[in-house]
Amino acid sequence: MxxxxxxxxxxxxxxxxxxxxxxxxxxxxxxxxxxxxxxxxxxxxxxxxxNLMARSLKKTQIYSICVLLPDSASDPYWQPCIDGINEAKKEFKSFNVKLEVFLFDPTSTASFVETNQSVLNTSPDAVLLVPLFHKEAIDAIETYNSKGIIASIFNNQLKSSAIKSFVGQDLFQSGRIAARLLELLLQKGTIAIVHIDEDYENAIHMQEKERGFRNYFDTLEKGKFEIKTFKVKHPQFKTTLKEYLEANPAIEGLFVTTSKAYQVAKIISKNPERKIALVGYDLLENNLEYLNNKIIDFLIHQNPKRQAYLGATNLIEHFIFEKEISAEKLLPIDIINTENAKDYIL
Amino acid sequence: MxxxxxxxxxxxxxxxxxxxxxxxxxxxxxxxxxxxxxxxxxxxxxxxxxNLMARSLKKTQIYSICVLLPDSASDPYWQPCIDGINEAKKEFKSFNVKLEVFLFDPTSTASFVETNQSVLNTSPDAVLLVPLFHKEAIDAIETYNSKGIIASIFNNQLKSSAIKSFVGQDLFQSGRIAARLLELLLQKGTIAIVHIDEDYENAIHMQEKERGFRNYFDTLEKGKFEIKTFKVKHPQFKTTLKEYLEANPAIEGLFVTTSKAYQVAKIISKNPERKIALVGYDLLENNLEYLNNKIIDFLIHQNPKRQAYLGATNLIEHFIFEKEISAEKLLPIDIINTENAKDYIL
DNA sequence: TGTTAAAATGTGCTCGAACACAATAAAAAT
DNA sequence: ATTTTTATTGTGTTCGAGCACATTTTAACA
The missing domain is CATH 1.10.260.40 (lambda repressor-like DNA-binding domains)
Known part of the structure; x- marks a missing residue:
């Protein structure tokens, strides 16, 4: 002592x-x-x-942090993020920090830009945001930077020297994990990567996951697996996937790169004679249902709650404890099956 | 606001x-x-x-917490616990808490009893311990309780009204997870549960894992799987397991209930023609090596570091923030394969 | 040498909670 | 009615850091 x-x-x-x-x-x-x-x-x-107690007791300045994320009304994936932010809020409520959440519509670039403007008007000390729209996010971050506002991001990686911190997962590795799981499930055969609900060109996460997935099979003994790619956007989705599967009877496994595996599961489950291995993302209720029915074999957990929590606490601790902001924090990639799913939901 | x-x-x-x-x-x-x-x-x-800052600034009393855990020199499994304790120490170093670690020899009941006596002599405010020896642990905890010292445990569950808090995993569920993984790996066949290195009678964790494992297969369609049990203690281990496997050529899968899967892997790997699926526990270096060689298919992560960390912070926050001590905290059970292993080690 | 400006150093108050102790009010005893 | 005892209430100091302001020292200039 x-x-x-x-x-x-x-x-x-x-x-x-x-x-x-x-x-x-x-x-x-x-x-x-x-x-x-x-x-x-x-x-x-x-x-x-x-003595940090004495310091924060004396300091009357209140640090303000704004959090910008998609409205969970449009996509339930984002709900846990709000929970994570609230947890951080609760934990540091005694300190001189104010955390404010701003929601935007994930389907509208304009909404993203507007919300950033609103945030800017409150002139906060730092901003934590989900950079859903590449170009607009870069613009917003550079604006923040020029005004001396610290900008951090989470969930989606984005390269810019104006960004102080990123919290998320290694998406390439995430694709490799999916590959390893499908290898175990099938031993050999044809697998399709399914990109749904988002523009492939704008969704770097899809591209990275595909790269990782293919990379894994490239390093394996050749000839055991064949990998195809299937892209489709929402409205036409159902019929097209059905036709695609019928046209490719060799397909025994699917890797869905978004949180919408349940939509694929729904189609697969209509034809129970044809057993198709299925790996997807995120613990949405719809996904969990098909996981429990064993239509979905594995889910990969991106831990959005923890991402948001860590993104927020990283900033908070910078202000009140003068901690260095860690430039990159990669979360472990959790593998979920029927038996350990419930432990991760809370 | x-x-x-x-x-x-x-x-x-x-x-x-x-x-x-x-x-x-x-x-x-x-x-x-x-x-x-x-x-x-x-x-x-x-x-x-x-205002907690003002309060802890005024209060001069220093709360003392003792942590009792096995010496990692005897078993590397325990090293992460010390890391977890050190992390908690670092995080709360500005506060009026003193965390002190006491190590005991996990192979010696006497050492456990002695160490508890040493802890008792320092008359701490709380004790966090790994109750490795059932009877002696109960005795120690009751002694602490009678002196008004808060006693919490982690890693091993133990039922006693004198215990204020437990941090660990649902071991029954953990067995079910192993079962589910082996089901996926094999589809059908004979599997043996391997208990090594510890007394089955004294090791409740082994019993619970076996119960969960068998429970999973009991709920499946009958006739697909046959489950055997194999128990052995260290010295005679190598030859006996080898003989056991030769005597049971039908065995295609093994579930090792301790962190010693690498010892089993070593034996299996000597006979590469016979492919045996293998699921075990804990991210020891030896285990990870065989995981990367794909001799071990999956490891289940018990997250000892986080267990120790949460056990400690639970007590610390009780003293300095007057938080309620949560009676039970069950950690998620992480499934580890070649691809996500490295994310969990740090 | 005396005066003024500038640089360096020290003093004292504040933040909010905790608690010792002083001050006041009410009740009891003479 | 006056003193003593007891119950209740208020005041002032402390914790350590931060910062405004007062004070002292040194340098610059007439």
Whole structure:
């Protein structure tokens, strides 16, 4: 148990007043070289840890953090994010931080831009956002940056020097995991990657997952597996997938790169004689239902709640504990089957 | 943004002094009925949240928590626990808590008893321990309890009214997960549950895992799987398992209930013509090696680091934030394969 | 040498809760 | 009615950091 030093202790050891120590610690200047040396000598010798209670008690400034994410009314995937933010809120409610959530419509670029404008008008100290629209997100982040507002992102990776922090998963690896699972389920055969509900060109996450998935099979003994790709957007989805499967009777496995595996499961389950292995993403209620029916074999958990929570706490702790903002935090990629699913929902 | 009330605010609203408010809040008595009513009326109306910074700044009492766990020199499984404790230590170093680790020899009951005695001599405020020896653990916990020392456990479940908190996993469910994985790997056939390195009678975790494992297959269509059990303690282990497998050529899958799957993998790998599916526990380096060689198909992660961390923070937050101690915290049971293993190690 | 400006240093208050102690009011005893 | 006892209420200090302001020291100039 080492002694805990206070500013007063340091002042006494250095033979100066606590005002001077304070000036040295925050290098506010107005300190003679002589005094500076005396204080630094003491600081080198001891390990001074400022008392954070005292600091945050004194500081009256309230740090404001805005969180921008898609409205879960449009896509239930986002609900856990709000829960994660609320958890962070609760945990740090005693501190001088204000967390405010702004929702935008994930189907509308305009809504995203507008919401960013609203956030900008509150001139917060930091913004945590889901960069759903590539170009617009970059624009928004650069605007924040130019105004001295810290910008962090989560869920979707995005390369920009204006971004201070990213929380998410390694999507390439995520694709490899799906591949490994389908390998175990099938041993050999034809598998289709199914991209639904989003534009392939705009959805980097789909591309990365596909890359990882194919990469895994490329390193395997050749000839065992054949990998196809199937892309389709929502409205026409049902009939097209049905036709696609009928046209490709060799397909024994599907990898759905979005959280919409339940839609695929619905179609598969109509033809129970044809057994098709199915791996998808996210613990939506619809997905869990088909997981329990064993139509879906595995789900990969992207842990949106934890992503949001960590994104928020990373910023909060930066402000109140002066912690370094970690540039990248990759979450473990959880494999979910019928038996461990319930542990992850809460 | 609701207003944050202070004791001074309450005093003004109730028309009394802050000393009186303080006496009401901590019901230290010496308050007239009239004053009590006035203060309570205000308290009912507003949501008073004491400023924890101010409180812990004033309080000079240092809470002491002792952590008792097996020495990782005897079993590398325990190393992550120490890491978890250190993480908790670091996170709360500014607060008035002292975390002290005491190690015991997991192979020696006497060592466990002695270490508990040492802990008792420091008369801590709380103890967090791994109750490796059933009877002795109960005794120790009751002693702590009688002296007003809070006792929490992690890793191994133990039923006793003297225990304030348990952090761990649902071991029955854990067995079911292993079962589900082996079902997927084999479709049908003979599987053996392998209990090694510990006394089956004293190791409740083994029994629970076996129960869960068998329970899963009991609910399946009969006749597809046959489940056997194989128990052996360390020294004679190698030859006996080898003989057992030769005597039972039908066995196509093994479920190892301890962290020693690598020992089984070593034997299996000597005979590559015979393909045996293998599921075990814990991300020890030896296990990971065989996982990457695809001798081990899946590992189940018990997350000892997080168990220790949560056990510790649960107690810490009880002391400094007056949080309720949660009686039971069951961690998710992570499924690990070649592709997501590295995310869980850190 | 005296005066003024500038630089350096020290002092004292604040944040909110906790608690010791002083002050006041009410009740009891003379 | 006055003193003493007891019950109730209020005041003031502390914790450590941060910062405004007062004070002292040193340098610059007339």
């Amino acid at each position: 080492e002694k805990i030093y206070t500013i007063k202790d340091i002042a006494e050891l250095a033979g100066v007043s606590k005002g001077t120590v304070d000036r040295v610690l925050h290098n506010r200047g107005k300190v003679s070289e002589d005094a500076l040396n005396k204080v630094n000598e003491v600081l080198d010798k001891i390990d001074y840890q400022p | 609701e207003k944050i009330y202070t004791i001074k605010d309450i005093a003004e609203l109730a028309g009394v002094s802050k000393g009186t408010v303080d006496r009401v809040l901590h019901n230290r008595g010496k308050v007239s009925e009239d004053a009590l009513n006035k203060v309570n009326e205000v308290l009912d109306k507003i949501d008073y949240q004491p």
